[in-house]
Amino acid sequence: MSSLKVPIVQRILSANETLAETVRQRFDDHGIFAINVMASPGAGKTSLILRTIEKLAPTYRIAVVEGDTAPVTIDADKVANRGIPAVQINTGGDCHLDASMMDSGLNQLPLSDLDLIIVENVGNLICPAAFQLGTHANVLIASIPEGDDKPYKYPAIYQGLDVLLISKLDLLPYIDFRMDYFKQGVEALNPGLVTFATSAKTGQGLNEWAEWLSQKIQAHRQR
């Protein structure tokens, strides 16, 4: 007599993924839309986040979670100076945030009084791709001076994205950046990815990005 085999159809979640679902539920319970902003060091994450806050703070209640590998509060201070609640998470040398750090960080925010949480992940194109945080959208900021070959060299992070912000577009005249080559690389990894070409300096593309984000916040509220 053969033994009965039960088909296992449920996906086995890692400890981090399980905790990320808990964090997601915390966001959802409070009607908060949350984004995970990733980028290489110096791609302009904080500048773009500050410009995004300028656009959306008149309409929405925003908080920021700052991930850093060292106990420096440079970015958190910049956000707090705008009167926006900011929590700094020091990963203690780790190259990414994880769901456990997020869960702890959220305890320091007034969740009942928020519409949007912007998470600034550690500056890194590799590690953050592998760790879900419970956020609703993965955002990558790719700066013009980093070069047009990054999708080819760091494919994993591009594959998991919901939206791509090209930053420092104002530097394009001074840099040999083949936009077609860059976009071909992105399209191969993540077909149809929503992309905004922006400059925190000139303001280009920021209204379009803010409008996209605003629609996501509203759609999330009305679920």
Next chain:
Amino acid sequence: MSSLKVPIVQRILSANETLAETVRQRFDDHGIFAINVMASPGAGKTSLILRTIEKLAPTYRIAVVEGDTAPVTIDADKVANRGIPAVQINTGGDCHLDASMMDSGLNQLPLSDLDLIIVENVGNLICPAAFQLGTHANVLIASIPEGDDKPYKYPAIYQGLDVLLISKLDLLPYIDFRMDYFKQGVEALNPGLVTFATSAKTGQGLNEWAEWLSQKIQAHRQR
């Protein structure tokens, strides 16, 4: 009668450090000087390596080890196109090279016919700082567009450096980069660090950097 206590003065080495010493011995047995080039993604590692090869290839026999997180040969191809032996190591998603990968990679190079090995580590400011490769000098390339706050945000990598190359100096007129603030941060972490301000585009600072490296190669040979 009290038991005799033997003072333990030998530092306990990690498995990676032990293997790094083996790799170092392989370099030394062949009179090879080896450098570990680290940087953020898009800081211009490959461009600066190519310019360094231009300067030194008439005098020294050079090879390059390319670390990548994905099976792409963009950088290795650029080096090989110059007629320089190049080995590509795919870390399989890992955010750094390690001594074990180096040891394997060296098997593919003609060690008896080399004076200098340039290792291009994975683009990352966090993970490579924690993994010795057996090389003789740690080099960081910090690009102007990354911003002047990087020493403050990524202190560990600056602390372990033997030389710092500031890259993309030609972009300084277009970027709000406070050189004094940057250098203060570096000085606090690594006093007196040898630093060259360079541009692969204009050639600025490359002769000085090549001369520094040349002296290191010669001093190593004469040990």
